[in-house]
Amino acid sequence: MAGLPPQRDQQPPGYAGQTGGPGAQTGLAAQQPGRPSAPGVRPHFGGGFAQAPSGPLGRLPGGSGGLPEGLPGGPPPQGPGAGAPLRPPYPGAGGPASYGGAQQPGVRPPGAPVANGGPAMRSSYSGEQPRGLAPAGGGGGPPQPRAPPTFGQAPPPPGMFQPGGAQAPGFGAPGQAPAPGFLGAGGYSDAAAQAVLDHFEGLQLGPAAPGQPDPSSDPAYLPRPAGPEAEAAARPTPPYHKGNCDPRFIRLTTNAVPAQQSLRARFQLPLGAIVHPLADPQEDVPVIQLGPAGIVRCKRCRTYINPFMAWQDGGRRFLCNVCGCANDTPLEFQCALGPDGQRLDVQEHSEMACGSVEYIAPQEYMVRPPMPPAFFFVIDVSQAAVASGVLAHVCRAIRASLDRLPGGERTRVGFLTFDTALHFYNLKAGLSQPQMMVVAELSEPFVPLPDDLLVNLAESRGVVEALLDSLPSTFAVNTSVESAMGPALQAAFMVVSPIGGKLLLFQSAVPSLGVGRVKQRDNGALWGTDAEPKLRQPDDSFWKKYAAECSRVQIAIDVFIFCPSFIDVASFGALSRYTCGQLYYYPGFHPDRDGARVEAEVRHNLTRTTGWEAVMRIRCSKGLRISAFHGHFFIRSTDLLALPQVDPDKAFAVQVAHEEGVLTTSAAYMQCALLYTSSSGERRIRVHTVAFPVVQDVNELFRATDAAATAALLAKLAVEKSYSSKLDETRAAIQHKLSMALKEFRVMHAAASRGNLPHHQLIYPPSLRYLPVWTLGIMKSTALRGGKEVVTDERAAVGLEVMAASVPQLLRLLYPALYPVHDPAGDWGRPGPDGRVRLPPTVPLTGAYMSDAGAYLLDSGRIFVLWLGKRVPKDFISQVFAVDVSRPIPDNQVLKVEPALPGLELSARINAVLGRLRDQRGNYPTCFVVRQGTPPEQHVLPYLVEDRGLGTPSYQDFAVMLHRAVLSKA
Template identity: 30%
Template sequence: MTTAALESFAPWDPRTYQQGSGASQQLQQHSQMPSEVKVREEDTNRSGLFETGFPYANLPPLVSTFTFAQDSGNCNSKFMRSTLYKVPKTDAIMKETQLPFAVVITPFAELNIYEVCQQEIKEPPVLDFGPQEPIRCHRCRAYLCPFMEIGERSFRCGFCDTFNQFETADFTDFKNRPDLRLGVFDLVATNEYCKHGRAPKEPAFLIMIDVSNNSFSIGMLPLLCHNLEKILRNLPREADQIESSIRVGLATFDKAVHFYDISSASPKMLVVCKQQYLLTIPKYTFSADFQEPFVPMVDGLLLPYSEALPGLRAALAEIPKIFSQSRTTETILQPVVQAGLDALKCADRAGKLIVFSTVLPTYDAPGKLKAKNDRSLLGTDKEKRALVPQEDSYTKLGEQCVKSGVTVDLFLFPNGFIDVATIGQLSAVTGGSIFKFQNFSAQKDGIRMLYELQRHVSKKIAFDCIARVRTSTGIRPITFTGSFHMENSTDLEFATIDENKAFLTEIEHDDTLKDSAALIQTAVLYTSMTGQRRLRILNMCLPVTSDYHQVYRLADPEALTAFMLKQAVQLYRDKGSAEMKKSLSSRCAQILATYREKCSEGAPPSQLILPESLKLMPLYVNSILKNDAISGGSEMTVDDKVWQMELIRGMRTEDVMPFIYPRVMPISDLQMNEKEELKELPKLVRASADFLDKTKAYLIDNGVVLFVWVGAACPRTWVQDVFGVGATNQIDTESGLIPEKDNAHSRALRRVIQLLPRGIRQRKKIVVFEKSKLEPRMKTCLVEDGSGAAKSYVDYLVEIHRKIRNLVS
């Protein structure tokens, strides 16, 4: 038996498993199975400095391990993370193992304060070589990078082996060029890379707010108007900027679209509506044409924040007064986006439309949608019908937006069906985001919404992007997953990409790899926040091998999980639930069966053997299969399900992992006195009810929702200190708020919540006490447990082991 095989024995034998065993037996079985919590604890030994490696990229630590990467020639894994860090030499190995070769790409990922790229500069350097075009291979068009072989006056391309001559002007001080030393850098693009051969203008954000009766009744409109001025102070800027270069504009809508001239402290309003008329009232002018929305103003519509502030402040103060008596309950949406797009096009600016909408657009206008109730179809063979758009006009409008570099972000506040499947295409195609606040209450959800908006408008962001992934000879990208538009097989068009947005590409073999390395380069042409056209270049070099042991040893379990989750959603959309579940489980079994066959010869047939790097794979796959976005039935709404599927589309690996396996941590034993400081999160426990002690309280976090679960026997002193009541069944579970009390228990709980890693969304807090009506919802986060048709971790591992034995035999 090989050493690798001995190191990979899972300390659990399925022969010991008995269904229907008692609690102590279940705990024993749990302790014998690979533990996600233990794996993460052990990986903290890799915390601190992480050198990305050269010439080959190093396998990165887990995303939960705090590291600061030093760019050694391969890019930081925050930018590109591969499922494999040793690439099989032949396609035959790929097919036999069924391991996917894929890369999760987050081109503008946020770096932590300790990251080092070049001479301790936090951001990737921006290289400006003047009028000289970026140096590229004349055959494959790859950009100069550390994996090019430099000669006296030429270089050999590492991607296609072509020799390229340098122009005379190029050949200067090559040893000190950052693009030959770093895995990620930006190049200032010449005019040849700009639309129409001219430099772009600064981008703009156009805020478009629903002012129908619905927006008043839920409190969204007055809350937003009162706080928007402060929120826009946080517009993103580059490191050397005092003020953001991004322009801001304001519009409102109901059955019409109202644009605001905010160039003075006495703003003017112009309206696009169905009736053809011109009406003037003090301070405001209304003009009209609805079927072909036009931009009523350019000057005064989009201004830098400091110039816009007096007019913006005045307009936001007046808007609630102007529309306070509105009885309009039907609204439009497609003409709103069309008008906003036209506004940015006329201003010749890329940017964002940030749209706040409260109801399904049912008014008789382009994009009118019908209310439908397909909730009963969820979890059935017919559920695919409920998850597709009603019509394609929103998708086509999104494609128009992409061509002009305009993203659509949707902030939705529905009390009923709003058809995320249809209107969500505006965001899915343009690279935008959807934020959904079901049954919004300003008192309960207002603070969360404002923090969400502030965080969203302050993200570092790139505009009007075109991305292409190039690979060395013998491999090529074949599929892409994310929020973008494609008109050909190579170029991905994003109206914007922010620091939290990722896309994924799967790579396949064209031929046997003849070189010892496989190269991947992602190039993103984009407009910066200052309006400068640039190229971001990301580079990765991976070693090639024919050794199965090495392929498995250097597989990345988290990038692989991200791939499996995104593939599951796509299979679910294309082929339905049953086919998707069968495909994922079969692939999981094949990956592990090939390891069993190739890397652990001579082991007892009954022994379950898992590769050390992928020993949690059955747990993660089972968690994917149980995720609400895939397996949720009629207990959830169609809009909720589609929203989660759209959320997954652009998820980074950092967000995938807690979404699939939530963090569970005890918090009732913690205290923080007034002058003390809590610096670390409590130790995690496994996501199973077997590990919840009813005498304690726990936080359960998946990055979207944060549950506070209080056991029935939790000490009364803790319940009193935190919630101000004498018993668990008196806790207010409706408000979603955690009171701010001046005591050690309350301070500790609120501090732990502050210490949680940033989630993909501003977390919705839900307080649950044991056996309350909300507990079943919380238990969906306990992914090691079974419920209904969903298998427990134990049961699924038994099933996978059975499949492995069948495949091997």
Template identity: 30%
Template sequence: MMDVPSSNQSHPPCQPWAVQNGWSSDTPAGPLCNPLPHLQQLSLGSASNQNPSCNHLQASGHYSKSRIAAFSTRTNPHHRVQHVSNDDHSVQQSVPDAHVLSRAPPTGQERNIPPCSLPYMNEETQHFNPQEMPHYSPPNPYQAVDPSFCSQHTYRSLLNQPQSPAHNHLPASPSRVDPQLNYSQQPAYDAVNLGSFVGYNEAPASPRAPIQQQPLWSVAAISKGSINTAALDHNLTPQSSNADSRYGLNPELLPSAVKVMAEDRAEWEGKSFISEHFSRLPPLPTTPCVVEDGGNVSPLAIRSVTYCVPCDGLTALLSRLPLGALVTPFSKQIACEKPIPLCRDTDCVLGCRFCGAAMCPAMGWQDCGQRFYCPFCGKFSEVPWQQYQPTKGVEGVRVDKDKRPELSMGSYEILNSEKGEPAALLLAMDVSSSALRGGHLEFVAQQIQTLLASLNREGHPSSDIRVGLMTYDSRIHLYDLSPELSRPRMLVITETEDLQLPMREGLLVSLKDCKESIDSVLQLIPRFSAECGDSSGPPIELPVKAGLAVLQGLKCPGKLVIFHTASLIETGHTNSSSGFFGTNKPKSIFQPSEKAISLAKECISQGCGVHMFVLSQQDVGGAWPGHIPYLTGGALHTYSYLQGELDRECFSTDLQRIAELDTGYKAELRIFVSKDLRVSGCYGLFVPGSNPGHITMATLDWRTTLAVELAHSKALDETRGAAIQVVLSYTSQTGERRIRVHTLTLRCSRHLQDTFRNYQAETLLTFYCKKMYCAVLERPLQELREELQTDVTEALASYRKHCCSSSVSAGQLVLPQFLRALPVYVNSLRKSEVLLPGLRSSVHQRLQQRCRVLGLDTCCTVRHFYPLLLPLLPSVDSSSPPNREGALRCTGSSLESRGLYLVHAPFSVLLWVGTQVPACTLVELFNASCFSSLPSGETNLPALESRLSLSVRSLISSLNSEVPYSRKLVVVKQGDTCEEALQRHLVEDKSPNGGASYADFLYHLHINSEVRPMQEGGVFGYVVSLRLCALCPPEGVIE
């Protein structure tokens, strides 16, 4: 396997690697089966300019100096972009935008270097002594080995090893770029470029393709001259970093996710996306854009994995990529967008009476509007005479289409006539002996008072909310808050096994009527004495059962907010289905107990969302209390005894967000798809049922996102396309029962290339994340990591086989245009703490991270796996304040010792300070006189009036408003021990938990995509030679 787990996993120990360059200092015991070639065999040309004579030269792998010189006179020493037209086969050349990061040495300096002998290094590095290199014998690529033994795991297992945090050094400065390099055009027949850098090519479309082919971004073969052979000179010393590749790849030249996002922002800047019938590719989820509903749902509500569905299952299987959609049914519109139209149920045209699908623009009208065709079941339904309207035109459009949102809009909402009970807010406080000794009950009570005061102000939408209060230790204390009473009454329940409420009236009272009563109780709670408290504390299920009983007794949904301080213990026996006792299922730490699932189901049926604040830290031992909150649409918030001011600020912010968050209760989600498709799976934070197309949830908010997987049952009609409808039925805060309908129509195609060209890497990342994080409940982590790599490898091999032109050589990696960033995303997902635990990641932290990530929407998911790295100091030629437009790649080489950098992720925000930051900058931002006096760790920036301080604090505040949880700013000083927290976010580098770097992962994807067909007996019917190459991306497109 590619990533080697850390030492806290039960896997056989691996051979340790050398500290400096990542290679073993011991000679291997025997020859290895390694299909990686020597550099003599690397492909030397670019994809679109090779002719047979050049291919013959490449195949030989040996050149005399005279022949090299002869070719060098005809070739340009710089790379170029070529585009070959399908029509006239003319070659168009353009000057690339990106900078060249290293110059090639003269051709006379070329050497035959085994790819596994030296790490890649820049030409202007330090000196080294060749005698100090480890004695490693590279395998012979020509050695005859049994093909069955040459599996991809043989060489994939050598890719990475766990690293000690002490050995992860962030580079002091990035690679320098020469922006003045000149680029000249070159005739198309110059196929071999021995003195060039990397050949970047826009591969031509295949003349055999029945449709116009998408631009194909191919990673061309690197020539011998482009491998930096200056490292072999005795005057140089190797310098390694976490981003260095073992196979001679320059990480700065690989496809950049940052550039993909920047290009998409530039394309949609100042524009609006109109979601019309058979919608085209929308903007990326990280691109802010106004969406206009033109008859198709907004991508904020339903984002299809591909916007061109393959017509049959065979074509879908051939793509090796999933088919599905990301559903955010309760999504909200931005300020400048029109709100979702609302209509009454008595005024709406009824939907299909056979399958239950709601009326939408995808319905086809016939017989002058007397009946309509349902694409979700393929049947015709009659229209009631009260709702009949004639049709017009050849398309059979009803004359009242523009007046009815259900006929013209991709999203609309129906207000039911029946009204239910409004939602309530129930607060539960732990008053056990440990909580009383903790000393922070007074702070919690003050924060609750502040919260209720903000909700009670005039004009607030939650001013009429019903509020209840209870406390608990080993018993339950309920409070009668009836306004008729002169003071509140406390009711004590000692029988907690079978809870029976002594009364119902007065437990939940309107906030404006009970504000004074609650304040008086909150003032007395810190004075409680532990009369009969158990030292072990109450179980975590006790307040959940008590709060649920209150809501059930009053027959209303609501939010249950628990403030728990005692030790985390769990009552009852361990679940037999958890994989540890009495079952053959794989053992998993992520599986909740049967008791937790049962209690969560009761909360779901009542519409009770549990939010838990744990005020003690207990990562070792004890039960994890987060299963019930996350399965009911709530969340778990943990604090270390509220010791510092930062913890208290986060507590206050999180509590305020929970109370003010717009929430849907007792939610029921139904998913309809075209009659020739079916819902094969649904992944997210919910208790799964027997039907993946029917989901029930206790609560949901605008970030709740599910991944829906689809499969073919029959071949789709290319003329009708495909349709997906999501019908959400929920209860609002005021008790209104509403139905929100989202409908997405997609076009279909029989051509595989149409499917590939309509995938987006960010959507695939979110889909894979939700699917894999749900699969950890039942499957081993190593199997999931290998499945991710296999899926991407087979997809690239299939794209290469079926969608590339014949001019693409065996030594090139080819990526679809909108999947350029997929390898770096998938690698970041593979080496996340959930799938690959690190040395310092506890079980509770991994459980928390899994549930938090599963609850993220698409934009935040992308930011989690590829954080935003922003320089805070203006460059020499710019005086603009720091902003998110100048993002850098998430690698240590992007950090300069003279700079300040902000790392933004959904759950953390870090500020990295270089050792050579000017003293005046430290004074302006931190009010610190020098680097040594600057404290590191969690902190608050001082409120200074300098321009830098104002801009940085404004930027951090803006970023904090976009994430679902409060965060503490962490200052990371260069060379400090807390740099490991930053290294986890530099996803393009090798991770502290042993995850592979982006460069190494991309190299192995390329190797596997070419070698796999031969190992599997030609599954794709594709056979290539082993003239493999070091990888670099198409210039002008990727870098």
């Protein structure tokens, strides 16, 4: 198919993309020979199911029908090692009710025959039945499953011990009632049978001893952030103090800090925070108009006054909570103290009552007058940009955003287009049409007109609109396939550098002329070698040097890439990474599929809240220090981050280390100060402060851990490590961190219980309940998964997203949401009392929970996938797509779920859910329709985190691997 990227043509034997051959099967829910399954229940993905060969569904034309050219398409293999079918974990989990019917597909009613006349379903592990599944009457009959807990209230995995509470029901739960019919007709009483079980449970037979269940042998008990648990899993830990800032701004990985460095060494997990200074708060951040005293700060460490300052000498002095220095209170700021030692006017001063405030900065905080918002558009107009429709969509999006550009009467704009030459545009007010000036010199580009290239938008609005309207037609017959991107960037720098601003680069063709031209270095032979990490780094020193110069003069760079072939996104990424910019990647751009996404994301980029010429510093209490920063920025000094622009789509990560061996205070503090220019021209300082206790016990650290923030920091650390290490080493490193933390917890708990822990039980603190599956999600993410089966450019693009993402964004990337949308019952898709559209409850990310008679909407944070089972009711198809269902739909027919079709309620409800999911996001995910059994279905597999893939374990396997690592002596 024209315009689509070339794909890998070498696949290992038995790869999922292989067609034909022995044991080939089609569809996610294909039945394995000799393995019975209940009607409509999709078996668990076992070994042999591979990851998608090319990565994103963004390469699929419409997300349905035939596979794009060059992609190997076909069924996953089957044979020895393939996973066994999985019984429904409990009634109702196999799939929601079918459209218009009461019967639940995927759940076998009591007494109903099993599919194909096979035996009743058993445990997913070979031959062995978990305790609680035993033949009624002592043998012969089918197993009677014990009723597990309601979904969303599942206890820890079977055999997992949760300290501080009763043993969770599951395998080996002391005192648990036997399953119905357990030895009911035998010679033993229930009490005697239970006594035998209790004695058996006390035998420490080791992790692989016969008769002992694996720690995760029943997937119903695996903790996963789905269903009613999803919201609680992502919720931050309650604040330590009411004066703390909103966790949206600073979210600590552990809401405590060890008193001794030796305790920190035992903890193993990273200690730090995700800092999101311009996150959208639930309430507005108070803005402080300065009084006669100005901004009150510590004279030694320059910490801003906050709710945790201690007042002395009747309010005439205050003690800095960060460095402990005693400061004189300015006379104009003094106030008497109450009996509790606090000032009587606390509620009159937001800076002493709120954890987040914003100051209007005085003159001494400016090195020059505040810069106006400036947008300079650098647009590729080569044949690739014109033929694909990119140029038309970009011009339309920019024109639609002109009224909403921040800055009002101060906003400036400019344009430069390029192919084999550079085209400048005189946009001087008063001209009836823009004037084009062509510069063919590429080795030393120059600016032909010193003024009127970056103009005031309000004064030159008519000329700017005329240019945007004429660009698509001006280059409509352009046949040039070359691209002089590097010289265009050099020329743009000369135009914008006097005042600073934002460069927006729109690139459609591979840069081939002048500095910055891209080399074809996507060599599959490098994977697995020491040279592999170089593929994730810039190829030429030009990229970093140019980005550093832009940061110095307050220029941020946002990059939009539309090239269908290898374009070296890792090199382009340096432009956005070091200037606090953003990279958008549209592989295989197709106007019908991606046009709405491009226009929405360009509009959002141009109109979002933006801070200009910013710097940020993060301070810690005495005895602690910020040891590392992660994100999109340039470090100007040891602890000062230069941010030419900052916006709500940028979050940063920091790691905290001990500077002294022992902390002597009872609490520690962190303060983030962001100095920036608002779009209205005010110099502002946004200050966020958080307090957290100093603890003397590692167990308290585990209890205070925020697993979601820890997973986000681990993901950023993993991506950064991948820039210098092989992917295998990176994945092993994060898995090692998790296993060492769980080992420390087990050792600590075993010592407390005098070594009386059964070996077959994997234990973990409740605070880390979901960290294993999120860690598995990191390992399976596009940024870190596999090797050659993920396109190099796609891996680099996702890695950049991870480095800039906030905690909620990263959680969606690591464990996508899967919504069943085939059942019209309920209120999903309709407005709730708060006016927001209700969402369906999510189900776990495994094929075992997906019915082939259902439809599921997958939200990965980057794309939407509407998956349709083979037996999805025809009423559903007609209600969502308005197609003729009287005859089979061809595999190559493209189905589109958007826009909503008039008069079709189910279509409107699904579109309403899509709108709700896109709400308040910086990106605009495209929705693809994928039908079970068609080749594009292979692209869905990597998103099912809990299932086994090519070189990656299932969730159950990963739990077993963790358990073995915890018990190892290494």
